[in-house]
Amino acid sequence: MTYVDQLLRDLGPQVLGVLVRRGADFPAAEDAVQEALVEAVRRWPDEMPAEPKGWLVTVAWRRFLDAQRSEAARQRRELAHVEEPPPGRTEQRDDTLLLLGLCCHPDLTPASAVALTLRAVGGLTTRQIAEAYLVPEATMAQRISRAKRSISAVDLGAQGDLTIVLKVLYLIFNEGYTGEVDLAAEAIRLTRQLAGDTEDPEVAGLLALMLLHHARRAARFSADGSLVPLAEQDRSRWDEHAIAEGVVVLQAALARDRLGEYQAQAAIAALHADARTAEETDWPQVLEWYDELARIVDSPVVALNRAVAVGEVDGPLAGLRAVEQVPDGVPRRTAVLAYLHERAGDRRTAHDLYVTAAAQAASAAERDHLTRQAARLRS
Template sequence: MSAAVGREVGDAPALEDLLRTLTPQVLGILVRRGGDFAAAEDAVQEALLEAWRHWPEDGTPAEPRGWLVKVAGRKLIDEVRSTTARERRELKVHLEPEPGPTEQDDDALLLLSRCCHPALTSASAIALTLRAVGGLTTAQIAEAFLVPEATMGQRISRAKKTVSGQSFDTPGEVGAVLRVLYLIFNEGFTGSVDLAEEAIRLTRQLAATSDDPEVAGLLALMLLHHARRRARRTASGGVVPLAEQDRSLWDTTMIAEAVDILQDALSRDRLGEYQAQAAIAALHDDAARAEETDWTQILEWYDELLRLAPSPLVALNRAVAVGEVDGPLAALRILDGLPADLPRRDAVAAWLHERAGDLAVAARLYAVAAGRATNTAERDHLTRQAARLNAAAAR
C-alpha cells in the first residue's frame, strides 16, 4: 500500500481495518499456491489500491477476500506472463476455489514463518512482518522506527528478495515467529503506530489458528505487561518502577483475560518459556500492593524459566527474586558470576547494595548504570537514584 493510500486511511477506518485483516489472508493464498513472495506481495498491494479506488464508491463486495484474491491473482499472472508457460499454469489462482478453514490456519503460520525466516536479521523480519502480515504502509513502519521512508523501503525490498527463494511448502518454526512478535511488542509506541498493540493484534490472529500453548503464553504475557501501561510513566515521561506504580491505573479487565488465557495454556501441560514469563507477570499483576507480591512463587517460576531458556539475562532477573526471598547478599553472590557488561547488571547491583545498606557503593553503581542506559528516560531515572543516595550518604 502506498504512502498516499496510508494518508487516506484515516478517512475510512472501517475499510482500513477490513483490508488490514484481509491482506495476510490474500497474500498467504497466493504464496501457498505457487506465487513468488516478492511478486505476490506487490500484487496484493496493487489489489489493495484497486479496492481503495472502487469500494468506497461501488460498495464493498459480498466476498471481499475473494475479490482481492481474484484481482491480485490476475496482476500476479500479468507480472509473470513473460516467463515460462509452466509458471503461468501454476499461478492461475483466480480460478481455484476459496481456501477451507484448515488452509486458512496454515496460511497464517506459513506467512508469519516466512516473514520471520532465520536468513533475515531481526530488523528485517520485523519490518517485513509489519508490512506483509500487519498491512502497515512503508511510511508508517519507517515512522515507527524513526528512519527515512526510503531506508525502510530498501530494507523491506531486500527482505522480500531474501525470502523469495525459500520453500513455502510447510510452516516454519513457531519459536522464530514468537520471538519476532515479542520484539515488535517491546518497541512500544512510536509515531502514529502503536507497535505494542499491533503485536498483540497479530498474536491474537496467530492464537486463533494455533493450539500451541506457547502462542497463548506469549499473548498472555503481552496482555499482562500492556495492562500496566498507563502506570509506567509520569506525566512528564519519567520511568515509574513497578514497585512504585499506581496500581489503580492497571487494566484489570485485560489482566483477567490474560490470566484465563494463561491458565488454559498451562492446563495443556506443555510448558514453555513464554508461559513461564507470563506466570511471573501474572503474579506481579495479582498483588494489590508491591509488598504483597508473592516472591517465593516468582522465584520458583524463575527456576523453571532458567531451566527452559537458560541465559545470563534470565539469571539476572532471577537474582532480583532471590534478593527479595533470601536477601541482597545472596543475590549479589549470583551477580558475581554474571558478565560484567550484561544490560541492567549495574542497576540491579545498585539496588541490591542499597538493600544491604551500602549506600555509597549503590550510588556509584547507579551512576555507572545511568552512563550505560540506552534511552533518556532510563538514564534520567538512574541518575536521580544516584543523586538521592549521594544526598542520603552526605546527611
C-alpha cells in the same frame, strides 16, 4: 482511518496468504495484492462488493496471472493454465502462520524479519514502519525489498520455525509506541491471530505475557515522562481486563503441560499483576518460576532477574551473591547491584553504582531514573 481503510488493512494479509498458498511466489503475490488494494480504494467508496475478501482475491489473482504470463520464461510454477480457482476450505482458513513463517525465515536478519512481518502480515505501510523505527522511508523500502527477494524462492514446506516467529513478535512488542503506530498493540494483534491458528502453548504463553505487560503500560511513566519502577506504580491504573484475559490465556496454556519460556515469563508477570501492592508480591513463587525459567533458558538476563528475586526472598546479601554469577556487561546488572547494596545499607556504594548504571542506560528515561536514584542517596 476510514472503514474502508481499516477493512483493507485487515483483508490484505489474508488475501496475500491465499495467493501464497495457491503457489504464488511471495514478492509477486505481494505486488499483486497491493495492486488489488489500490483498485479497491478507487472503487469501494462508490460500490462496496458483497464479499470484499473474495473480490480482492479475484482481482489480485488476475493481476498475478497477468504478470506471470508477461514473463512466461521466468515462470517457476505452472500457474498460467490455472484460471481463478474458487476459494476452497483450505483458503478460508487463517493463513497467519504460513505468512509469519515466511516473513521470519532463518535467512533473514531480525530487523528484516520484523519489517517484512509488519508489512506483509500487519498490513502497515512502508512509511509507518519507517517512522516507527526512526529510519528514512527509502531505507525501510530497501530493507523490505531485500527481504522479499531473499524468500522469493523459499518452498512453503521450508519456512521459518515457530520459535523464530515468536522471537520476532516479541521484538516488535518490545518496541512499544513510536510514531503513529502502536507496535506493542500490533504485536498483540498478530500474536492473537497466530494463537487462533495453532494450539502450541508457547504461542498462548507469549500472548499472555504481552497482555500482562501491556496492562501496566499506563502506569509506567509519570505525567512528566519519567520512568516509574514496578514497585512504585499506581496499580489502580493497570488494565484489569487485560490482566484477566492474560491470566485466562496463561492458565489454558499451562494446562497443556508443555512448559516453555514464554509461559514461565507470563507466570511471573501474573504473580506481579495479582499483588495489590508491591509488598504483597509472592516473591517465593516468583523465585520458583525463575528457577523453572532458568532450567529452560540458559540466559544471563534470566539469571540477573532471578538474583533480584533471591534478594527479595533471602535478603540483599544473598541477592548480591547471586549477581556475582552473572557476567559483567549484562544490561542493568550495575543497576541491580546498586539496588541490592542500598537494601543492604551500603548507601555510598549504591550511590556510586547508580551513577555508573545511569551512564550505561539504554534509554533517556532509564538514565534519568537512575540519576535521580543517585541524587536521592547523595542528599
